[in-house]
Amino acid sequence: MDLRVRALETVLAAKGYVDPAALDALIDTYQTRIGPRNGARVVARAWADPAYREWLRQDASAAIAALGYTGRQGEHMVVVENTPDCHNLVVCTLCSCYPWPVLGLPPTWYKSAPYRSRAVRDPRGVLADFGVTLPAGTQFRVWDSTAEVRYLVLPQRPAGTEGWSEEALAELVTRDSMIGTGLPRSPGARA
């Protein structure tokens, strides 16, 4: 694959279709600037600020854009909220649709056949693969991203975080908790 991709890049650059500097900038953008820490700041703000949470419910695209996260693969955002009785899980069974501005590039498993096939049929089993068990009787809401709407899970705020700053709260928010395959860290487990 290495030679094949290098040949393709060489030809595309020689024909003037791509700018090598833009390729480097793209990689840098998704390695260092656009990733799940963006989404963690959205979640932490929603935990800390009830008005912001309400804005997310009403118009997630605008509320997320207000924190500076816009654009490719996040043009039309919907936030789905976990409750004590209901857990949300996001998947794209047809390809790899994922909210890039808030979560960055999707992990390999998100694009894999095991996840895409089972998330809509046995979400409890999928969570077990991540070592997550939810109370019996929890309802599952699964969101199959079939159009250009992108979904972000708003996990429940961990107990014992009363009065925490947004920065400290954001540290508890994991990528997987915003897809629905994980839960936020507990305050005691903070790295």
Next chain:
Amino acid sequence: MTPYRSQADLGGQPGHGAVVPEPEGELWHAPWEPRAMALTVAMGATGAWNIDMSRAARETLPDYARLSYYQIWIAGLERLLMQRALVQADELAQARALHPALPLPRRVTADILPAVLARGAPTARTTAAPPRYAVGDAVRTTTAPPPHHTRLPGYLRGRRGVVCALHGGHVFADMHAQGLGEHPAQLYTVAFEGRELWGDEPGAQGLVVHFDAWEPYLEPYLEPS
């Protein structure tokens, strides 16, 4: 003409085994993967094709199931380029340009890249017709798979669901993928009970599956008499 067959329609398919989790921040698994991502995104932003055409090019790769995701992206990219004669097979084999470049709608240079990414490609459009369905309406998804790219997954065909959100008009992927224009249609989120999809399977207990459906995917649900 061979019938259109997507290799990517995996929802509900048995036998794929366990999910293998991955630590946050582990973005690449080979040095070529970041280049594959960047080439795919950069060429997509030129406007030589649209995202629905690229999905169609990937999902019809005969060896889709054997490829990693970035391998799928590269194979799809080569296919899109060669279909349009932007690149020819001899050029890939010799790793050099042998034929004149063709014009592209845009070229994404490093200086405009941040603006291109920040703008994205919104698909919301105004439509002349008002929405046919309202929140709470019972609907049935269409049954017959079309002979072209579609975003109605197989496991949701011919099922009863309930409209739970309206998103307004959006570019209709099925037409857009065929190069027939945007044909904006009303987009809805539709909810399906797990039992409707998977019967009494234990995994389906307490499950509701949602998907985003353009209006042509839906029919009014008529109670059986």
